[in-house]
Amino acid sequence: MSSDLTVALVCPYSLDTPGGVATHVLGLARWLLREGHRPTVIAPGTREVDAGVPLTLLGRATGFRFNGSVAELAVRPAQARMAARAVRGADIVHVHEPLTPGIGYAASRAAERLVVTHHASFPAGPLNPLARLRSRRLNPRVRIAVSDAAAATARSVTGIDPVIIPNAIELPGMPVERSGRPRVVFLGRLDDPRKGFQVFARVAGLVQEAEFVAMGPGAARSPDVHHLGRVSDAVRLEVLGSADILLAPNLHGESFGLILAEALGCGAAVVASDLPAFRAVADDHRVASFFPVGDARAAATAVRRRLSDPIDPILAWRSAQRFGWDQVGPRVLSAYRAAGVG
Numbered sequence: 001m002s003s004d005l006t007v008a009l010v011c012p013y014s015l016d017t018p019g020g021v022a023t024h025v026l027g028l029a030r031w032l033l034r035e036g037h038r039p040t041v042i043a044p045g046t047r048e049v050d051a052g053v054p055l056t057l058l059g060r061a062t063g064f065r066f067n068g069s070v071a072e073l074a075v076r077p078a079q080a081r082m083a084a085r086a087v088r089g090a091d092i093v094h095v096h097e098p099l100t101p102g103i104g105y106a107a108s109r110a111a112e113r114l115v116v117t118h119h120a121s122f123p124a125g126p127l128n129p130l131a132r133l134r135s136r137r138l139n140p141r142v143r144i145a146v147s148d149a150a151a152a153t154a155r156s157v158t159g160i161d162p163v164i165i166p167n168a169i170e171l172p173g174m175p176v177e178r179s180g181r182p183r184v185v186f187l188g189r190l191d192d193p194r195k196g197f198q199v200f201a202r203v204a205g206l207v208q209e210a211e212f213v214a215m216g217p218g219a220a221r222s223p224d225v226h227h228l229g230r231v232s233d234a235v236r237l238e239v240l241g242s243a244d245i246l247l248a249p250n251l252h253g254e255s256f257g258l259i260l261a262e263a264l265g266c267g268a269a270v271v272a273s274d275l276p277a278f279r280a281v282a283d284d285h286r287v288a289s290f291f292p293v294g295d296a297r298a299a300a301t302a303v304r305r306r307l308s309d310p311i312d313p314i315l316a317w318r319s320a321q322r323f324g325w326d327q328v329g330p331r332v333l334s335a336y337r338a339a340g341v342g
């Protein structure tokens with residue numbers, strides 16, 4: 001493989017709001033940089049942040065309701081033109097969610113050597129024909145999906161089987177034993193109904209024997225929860241590193257469960273909604289348990305059971321190693337090689 005590839009990584013969702021695709025794309029860019037390549041991340045966003053990699057920010061995004069969530073996309077024609085210009089000349093243009101309106105699709109159309117990654121999982125709906133039309137106009141050399149769930153959606157829209165390469169996380173070192181009052185954590189956008197914060201709040205009202213802590217942007221509040229709001233990546237790691245349990249009460253539409261991998265990587269146990277994508281990530285029953293989607297009483301029972309039978313944090317950490325960039329990054333580079341560089 002030739003070293004020193006120029007890679008344009010396009011994230012269609014705004015970097016102003018934390019999200020799974022942005023986490024993955026920034027982590028991939030940092031890993032590529034460490035490996036001696038030259039990545040740039042192109043994305044909507046208005047805040048200059050030190051992401052540790054070159055960023056091309058394309059300005060303010062507009063919120064679109066989709067799949068039970070809000071997608072913050074850059075759809076102005078000027079932004080699409082900027083994205084198309086920004087990817088010109090790159091050895092590889094790697095677009096995440098290439099069928100989203102705005103910069104994702106514009107960058108895909110402009111790319112010479114295109115690799116795409118599909119993240120979303122959603123049932124067939126009124127937007128599928130439009131996405132199908134868009135897909136016919138693109139000719140990626142490699143098509144990736146982050147999970148079986150994302151692959152099924154990509155296949156139903158494009159008619160093509162993608163190769164599965166999971167999302168990856170930046171793994172911290174070995175975790176330490178927990179001490180002090182037990183801690184149950186929520187991580188995600190609080191106002192995004194799909195993330196299930198309301199279920200978390202109900203569980204917090206039912207379980208007295210632990211402190212319930214929420215991290216993530218949004219205005220939702222509960223008197224039974226200690227709210228940290230949006231936190232830095234360093235604080236996110238610190239809080240997960242002190243948590244006994246990540247409670248993930250998400251309701252639907254999850255394609256992967258990055259937050260589960262992140263929590264396990266920090267040594268926390270997972271108690272999560274019974275979603276196929278979550279089971280695929282947290283597949284070690286010694287550190288993960290599941291409850292029926294939306295059932296706060298069952299979640300409370302699962303949390304109490306775990307609090308009375310704590311896990312060995314090292315087991316959780318080990319189960320997340322397969323999602324580390326040292327494991328996943330080389331597979332992405334192989335996809336670039338299959339796309340014809342090196």
Ligand SMILES: Nc1nc2c(ncn2[C@@H]2O[C@H](COP(=O)(O)OP(=O)(O)O[C@H]3O[C@H](CO)[C@@H](O)[C@H](O)[C@@H]3O)[C@@H](O)[C@H]2O)c(=O)[nH]1
Nearest residue numbers: 018019020023119188216230231232233254255256257258
């Ligand atoms: N630093 C920081 N990070 C946060 C905060 N709140 C959320 N995050 C990060 O934002 C990301 C949220 O990811 P998901 O919960 O997985 O949400 P998503 O944006 O809906 O992601 C979609 O794509 C993911 C990647 O393919 C999928 O994992 C997910 O299921 C979904 O389809 C995670 O990396 C989480 O740590 C915060 O306050 N601070």
